[in-house]
Amino acid sequence: MKKVVIIGAGCLGRETLWLVRDLIRAGARIEPLGFVDDDPGKAGKNIMGLKVLGPIRWLERPRKNLEAVLAVGEIKVKRGLALKLKKRGLKFITLIHPTAVFSEDAVIGEGSIIFPGVVMSAQVRIGRFVLLNPGITLSHDVQIGDWSLIGSGAHFAGQARVGAGCEIGTGANVIPQKTIGDWCVVGAGACVISDLPARTVSVGVPARVIKTLS
Numbered sequence: 001m002k003k004v005v006i007i008g009a010g011c012l013g014r015e016t017l018w019l020v021r022d023l024i025r026a027g028a029r030i031e032p033l034g035f036v037d038d039d040p041g042k043a044g045k046n047i048m049g050l051k052v053l054g055p056i057r058w059l060e061r062p063r064k065n066l067e068a069v070l071a072v073g074e075i076k077v078k079r080g081l082a083l084k085l086k087k088r089g090l091k092f093i094t095l096i097h098p099t100a101v102f103s104e105d106a107v108i109g110e111g112s113i114i115f116p117g118v119v120m121s122a123q124v125r126i127g128r129f130v131l132l133n134p135g136i137t138l139s140h141d142v143q144i145g146d147w148s149l150i151g152s153g154a155h156f157a158g159q160a161r162v163g164a165g166c167e168i169g170t171g172a173n174v175i176p177q178k179t180i181g182d183w184c185v186v187g188a189g190a191c192v193i194s195d196l197p198a199r200t201v202s203v204g205v206p207a208r209v210i211k212t213l214s
Helices: 011-025 056-060 075-087
Strands: 002-007 030-036 050-054 066-070 200-203 208-212
Touching: 002 011, 002 056, 011 030, 030 056, 050 056, 056 075, 066 075
Parallel strands: 002 030, 002 066, 030 050
Antiparallel strands: 200 208
16 A cells, blocks of 8 residues: 655645545555645644645655655745655655546656546656646647646647646647747647747737746
């Protein structure tokens, strides 16, 4: 039996617990032990029937068969925590909801979370610690870089590429063979019909760059 701790007791943490429980109902041999969260106001509280065990440093003590899932929505915070905790030897579980559909040759990286209704076609590549919200479709050869967060109902046509650390809004669309550079933000409902340079914010139909990020 694999024991799992959820890092983050906020909204995404609760959604992640729901995913874990759906996996258990589908036969997965995992046991959620509790949440860890640095918010002192959450210490010891019961959230959806699961206890907040303490701050994140609770994970510093070695425990057998323990893995973690990073339910943190802020991409830079998530990246920092993952790198820090991996140096300490913590293992991260990859969670894929039973209703997700994907080709046998799809690659899904460590620590990623795949919510219900996601469809991944042939030779899709998902990086590490990627969050795919419900109802996303990824056509053949789509690549999503490490740390990226994809909003519900986003759609990616064949050979579209998303760089590392990107945040793609709810209902966004990307046409075939277009590339979104590293650390981009694409607004909800945007339609990407041309390549987007790294570290930019884009909105609209068609998507246009409105800001460059430092």
